[in-house]
Each structure stands twice: as C-alpha cells, then as structure tokens.
Amino acid sequence: MSAGGVEALASEVRSGARSGREVVEESLGAIEDRNPDLAAFLRVMADEARAAADRVDAMVRAGDDPGPLAGVPVALKDNFCTRGVPTTCGSKILDGWRPPYSATVVRRLVDAGAVIVGKTNLDEFAMGSSTENSAFGATHNPHDPARVPGGSSGGSAAAVGADLVPLSFGSDTGGSIRQPASFCGVVGVKPTYGLVSRYGLVAFASSLDQIGPFGRSVRDAAVGLEVVAGHDPADSTSIHGDAPAVTPRLDEGVEGLRVGLVRELTGVDGLQPEVAQATSSAATALEAAGAIVDEVSVPSAAEALSAYYLLAPAEASSNLARFDGVRYGLRVDGDDVESMMAATRAAGFGAEVKRRIMLGTYALSAGYYDAYYGTAQRVRTLVIRDFDDVYRDHDVLLSPTSPTTAFALGERVDDPLAMYLSDVCTVPSNLSGHPAMNVPFGTDAAGLPIGVQVLAPALGEPVMFRVARAIELAALEGVSS
Amino acid sequence: MTGERITRDDVEHVARLARLALTDDEVALFSEQLSVILEHAARVSALPTEGVPPSTHPLPLRNVLRPDQVGPTLDRGEVLAQAPEAEDDRIRVPRIFGEEQ
C-alpha cells in the first residue's frame, strides 16, 4: 500500500499527495480479491470506510490535520465494540448484536484519522490458538492456506500478513497477538497491562486481556501503539500518566543493552529445531549489534501455563455469564428463565468456550477454589517475582514466540491440551502484565515464518521496540537465513 | 488434587451452575477432557507457594475513583431493540423459578 509504511502513507494523505479515498479503495480491493480464500474478515465495512476516508479528505481540503493515521486502513478483531456495527466475537450467541457504543481504542483510532475497513475473524471469544474456533469458519494462513494463521487474533494477523491492511489490532490474553503474528510473519505487540484501555473490548479474562497492534514493521506497530495507548478514565485498570513514547528512540540501537535468553522457554517440549535455531541466531545478531547477551532463568515460567489455564477460564466463566439470552443476542426459548438461559448458552457457545466455562466454573466452585484458583494466583506472584529478579540486571529477555511454526488446519482441534501448549512461551507475560512482542525472523524449511519474542519489564516498551527493531534489521540483512 | 477424575456427576453439577444444557456426549467428553486439563493444571501445586500472597492483578493500583457526576444514558429504543423480547418498555423473559438473592 505504501512501501514507506504507515507514517509515510499518513503523511501522503495529510499532504494531499494521495487521497484517503484512493488508499481505502486499494485496501478494499485487496480484501475483495483475497478474503474469500483467507476468511480474515468477518465483516467488511466498505460503505463506512469510504465515508470515513471522504471525511479525512474533506479535513485535508479544509486545511485541518486528520491526525497521525490519516487515511490509514485499519482492521479490528471482532471483539472490539463498534457502535452500530455488528460485533460477534466469532460467536453465534451475539447473533444480531449491534453495540450502542464504541471501544475507547476504536474512538482513538478514528480520532487519529484511521479508516476502519472491517472486523476480523477470531477464535470464539478469543479462546483458541488457531482461529479454528470461530463460529463462522477458520481463517487461513496467508503463507500456506492449509495452515492456521494462529489465534485467537488470526484474522487481524492474516489481514496484515496478506497485505490487505497496513495496520490491525487484536487482543492478547495468553499470546493471542504474538502467536498469530509469528505464524503470519508480522510484528505483533502485547503492551504492558493497563497501557491500552480495555473499555469496549469484550472481555475474555479481565486481568490478562490487553489490546495491541499488528504491523508489517516494528515502526508501524510502534505508531499504531502510540495512537491507542494512554490513560482512560473508563477503565479502572488503566495506567495513569503519559504513555511512554516509543518511536523517537526506535533507531538508537542496542549497544550496551543487557539481553537475557530465557532458558525455560528456549527449552520447552516440542520446540521445533528451526525455531530454536532462529532464536539463538537473533541473540547472536543482537550481540553483534553491541548488546550483552546471556542465558537467564525464570524458574516459574514453565508452570505459568498451568496457572494460566486455571485463572483465564475462571475469569472467563464469570465474564461470559452475561450471555444469557435476556438482553441481547441469541435467545432459545424455554419454559422458564433457567431453561431458556441453559438452552441459549448450549446453542450459542461452541465447544471450546463451553469447555473453558466448565473448567473455570469448576476451578472456582466450592471446595476447589483454594487448590486451583488460589494456588494459581500464588503462582502468578511467583512469576512476577521471578521476572522482577531477572529484570534487575537485564533490559529485555528473548525467547521463541511459539514452539513451532504454523501448524496444519485441523491438526490440534481434537486435542485441547496440545492446543493450549502452543501458548507456553507467551503466557508468562500475561500473568506478569509485562509487555512482549513478536518479531519475524526467518522461515523454516517449508517457508513458514518464524517469530522471536522480545520481553520487557512493565512500561519497558521503548527498549523492547529498540531491540525488536535491531532484530528486524538483522532479518532484513539476511542474518536469519 | 492431582490425578483427580472428573466424574459425570461433577460435570453435570458444574454445567447446572454454569447454565449450560449439555448433551450426554458432551458430558462424557468434558469429563474426559477436564480430567486431562486439570491434571496438567495441577502442576501449579508443585511450586513452593506456601506463604506467597496471591496476585489478582498485575498492577499495584489503588483507589481508582470517579466523581459522582451524571453522565449520558442510552436511548431506550436502542436498548429494547437489541432485546430478544420486550413489552411495556421492559425486557421480557419467561417465568422465573427460584428466589432472588
């Protein structure tokens, strides 16, 4: 769409060199061409997008500044509330629901001049790692249509990976931005918990959910993040004060930065050798660029996944209680209100959502709370402490994003535990609330993208992006191959 | 808690708590799958968590409050239009058994 990335595209539109309308038509055209095969979008908002682009152009003509994302086509995961536009969460239970309000992130994007072109596919209620759990069919990986794009933000990752839009957004509860970014060969960021408002993001697990951008470059992702980050009084867990600026220091290099390679995450079961190789090549590249790299231990990181699969379903079981057929969405009739609710939920939720509701309800129920939920929360404390320890003498950490490259469609759908294990490297940062991001780094023998994960302490986005940028440069120079 | 099997009764009890009408097949499948997943999840008890305080939250925030000021409300028509059934400006549901809390 623009070889120069999001900033160049926006500045062309702001200067009037290109019209927003022309840019959006290009994106809509690409979607029309490729979406039938990819199924990245659940809904293309062509009319709304054209109208939004025209408003941007009118501002430009009037001499007003539409903002840093002027005319930039943006795709949103379909668990972001968009006023008046159906928001499905990939579920039948929200059938026909049009939210009467927009998420804070959506309003910030529109205020920055972005043009929302559509809502992207996801695992139902963001529960999954392959986007196969969508009630509306799976999304395909743009690099190989027989493979999954990862998940749960698979549609947003595929949309950027297939060059349908330069920028998209997703949500990450246990890796749902980073893992699909890795599978689709794009940059994907899970910011510090509380950096981006969750108001209007349909909750999966409230204490873990975080919104973040997908971009084709580290810089594009940084620009996207800067637009949506910052305090929101509508979210009690939103961080107060100014969001850290990322773009100004992006190209400062990594000279003298201390990078730790996380032993527990580089040695996980089932790690694909090419992924292990890529991670260590990335570390070598950083060393070559002047960073000090060593191996570190985050002892509880391996158990983080177990804690995650108690905490996230527990919160989800409560967050998803409201889908009961009373106020919006699907209703399946019943003799009394209790059977109406049970029938509605049975018909409206897919297997994975039911499984997690069951798991979470069980983990919270009388007699099991302390053993399951209570212990998982204590493990969460240990994870936070372990990270705090390593960050005392490290600026960032490094690991694979996913143990493998994109797996085949259908390969893991019948084995929930195997599916869950693909989040092993990403989950620890959700438990700790720390930022982490995926940077593409080479491909495997089948030509599928490999991703490297950069992890940083809370609000460590500026240094995390600098390191990601250095890895990106190394990849461009062919160090990864 | 390790090695605990989730029985069909457990699954049925939890399904009732969660308002999920499960088929027999689902009950069987979930009792199998939940057992496997919980066995893995039970690894949390392998860590030395005694005396460790629980973390509910990754942020140390306190006292996030809003002023007691009236804000915008939704249009009733828009709210009722979303409801599966409405009557007399209210949302209609089938009869209710069981008590209010």
Add this chain to the structure above:
Amino acid sequence: MSVEPVIGLEVHAELATATKLFCGCPNEFGAEANTNVCPVCLGLPGSLPVLNEKVVEYALRVGEAMHFTVPEESIFARKNYFYPDMPKDFQISQYEDPICVDGYLDVDGARIGVERAHIEEDTGKTTHVGGGGRIHDARHSLIDYNRAGVPLLEIVSRPDIRSAEQARGYAEQLRAVLTAIGVSDVKMEEGSMRIDANVSVRPEGSSELGTKVEVKNMNSLRSLTRAIDFEIQRQSDAWERGERIVQETRHWDEDDGRTHGMRSKEEAFDYRYFPEPDLVPVSPDAGMRDAVREAMPELPAARHRRLVEDWGITDHDAQVLVGNPALADYAERAVAALEGGSARDVVNWSTGDVLAHLNETGLSAEVLPLAPDGLAELVGLVADGTLSRNLAQDVLAEALTDGKRPERIVADRSLAQVSDEGELVTVLDALITENPDEVSRYREGDDKTRKKLRGFFMGQAMKATKGQGNPQLLNRLLDERLEARGEG
C-alpha cells in the same frame, strides 16, 4: 425449659448518591422504565466499572458513625449466580475484605454488635405478569434495569438481638444514624432500606446458636416486628414439640401474617466468589478519612443530649425530633429565629401540629411551605397574647398548607385577640344589663349553678367578640362585674 430467640439483621440501604455505583447513570427513584441505563449498568459486553468516590465517602461516614474499623484495604468480589434482573449474571460486592468491620450500635442501653458493612450493587426490578404478580404463578416477567447498579451498603449485625421489639429499635436507630449522616433516604416503602432477619431459638442460658432461618420480604418496621414475632413463635412451638428446625429462607406474607418456606431448590448456592479483576482495591488514606471526619454531621445520640440540655425538653420529645432529623432541623431553625416564646413552645408545636401535618401529607419538613421562622413568628404571637392557643392552631393549619406568614393570616382574617379592656368592658356591661335574671340567679346560686352561669356569660362574651376576646382578661372583668353585689 424455655427458649430464647437469637436475631441478627441484614440491612441493605441504598446510598443517596447522584449517580450509580459504577457508572454515571442517575440514581433516582421513579424514573420511566429503562431510561437510567448505560453500557456499564446494563452489563453490555466490553463495558467496565469505575467506582463512585461518593460511595466510598458515605461508607466511611457510616464507619465513623457506627464505630467500625476500616481495614487498610478493601476488595471488590464477584458473586456469581444467574438471575435475569442482574445484567452481568454476577453481582459486584465485597466478600472477604469489606470496607467496614466490627462496629456497634447502642439501642436503648443495649450494645448491638455490627459485624460488617460492605458496598455492593443493586439489581434491576422484576415485575411478574399473570398469576396475581406472584413469582411462581407468573406467566412471564418484565425487567426494568433502572435500579441495576444503584449503590447499596449491606450492614450485617451480629446475632445480638433478643426480641422483635429490640430488632425494631435497632432498625429505627440505624435509620436515624443513616439519615443524620446524610447517606441514605432509608425509606422501606420505596425499597431504599430492605431488611432481612436471621432468626433462631435456643434453650435459655445456652451460648450455642440454633439453626437459623432467614426471613425476607418485610416492607415496614411493623411487618418486621410481626414477622420476627411470628417466626419466634413458630420455632418455639417446633422446639417444644421436639421438631427439628430446617435451615431455610422464609418469606413474610403481610396478608396472612405468616412466614412461608420458599420452594426448596435442588442445588445449593455456590456463588464462586473471586476478586473482581476490573476494579482495584480501595485503601482509604489518612486524607480521605480526615475529610470524612471533618464533614461528619452530629450523630443522633449527641443531638438528643444537646436538645434536652439546651432546650429543657423531655427525653420523649427529643427522641421524636432526633427520629425525624428534617423536623429537628426545622425546629432548630425556628428556635434560632425566636423573638418571643421559648424553645419548648417551638418543640410543642413541632412534635404536635407540625408533625401531624407531615404525617398526613407525607411531606418532609424540608419542603414545608411555611419556613421555620414562620413557626417562630406564630410562637411569638401566642407569647405576646395576640393569639390564643386555639386561634393559633387554626392559623398554623393555614400557614402549613399555603405557606402564608402567621402575621399575614392574623391581619387578613382580623384574628388578633381583643385585649382592649375598654372594648371588653362595653361588651360585658351590655350582657349584664340584658340578662338580669341570670345575674341574680348567679349571685344567689350554689357553686354548681354559679359555674354553669359563668360558662354562659363567657360563651356569650366570646360570641360577641367573634372568639377573639382575650380569655384571661375577660375572666377577670366578668368576675369584677358578677361579684359586684353592691351595685345591684
């Protein structure tokens, strides 16, 4: 062996904030259905709660007033259960870490322990259609979410109450405190104060607790007393017959004057409480607490003491005033405006005619058309002899209704008492002349006859002065004339 009742009360008081607990929707009673709603209180997907600072302030006020300890940190929790009037199908409440713990309330010399007070959100309002509005017979139900998310403070007493009368005293005292500190309207009829009672019985002298029964659905203090009395009797009878008392929830039926067991549910409640991840802990710091302490209004007990001491009124009158803080404020303002008469006069009128008028009209003293200095004016008119008590009563009735100043009414209706001696002498002299028979019968009669005839002359004199003759003066002047035998 006789049994002793053991009672604890759970009171839900709606807090009188401008907006709801977690959103900016108006917190008002009686709005059109489903108009005070937004994404947050409707529990729409993606919406998030933000705590109203006024609610914390009010809870801390209650903490001060009821001698609670306020822990370093209080935490919100989700109470999970499905009910259609609860938009999220969980209630945000406080569970293990409430904002107030371990307080007490003194009720007629007895100290009733109060275990905790915690903040939680109210539910919507369900109307059952068909089947006479009863829940189990209804065809379907309709829900209005205006009340969903209204802030509640749940105040849980210890099982320290021993009789229905004492339960009522506790509820009255609690109501007086909550009103005095301005945190709640506490109107049981409007549902802004709801009381559940936990009742059990045990052998006299035992320190163990019996099986408790939760009694719900009382919507006045009278039904609270009746329900508890009924329940104590029912349990005592069962106990004497050697029957086991079942732990259950029973509903009070105002019409048949009995409690009824609810249809027992198959599944036990399992609320799956866990900390609310969308909210952060509340840690009232020294600044917040000091601000609350400084802004604390006078508490009922202190006000009672002050009124008795400063005004010399009876305990009973002080209690009536303290029990109706708006009326007490009204009386205090009237006393401040006095130019003649005493504080006791003000109190007599306030607890008499004014209170009767308030009860009749259902008004609060704050909105009376007659300003407090109008009552002071009336007291002055009686004190300086312008109005008799009877006339003053008429004048007050009019003033309370239309807000007209007493002096204005007196002038408009030419009501001022006739205290001009010359005018009254003329009236009396004419009477004496016109009724010579009665005069002689008076002079010759026994005490009984004299008393009767005296009444006759006073009546005639009042008639002649249109009831405005100063009675004391008329009495003296009549005496002088009737006893003046020599002139006969």
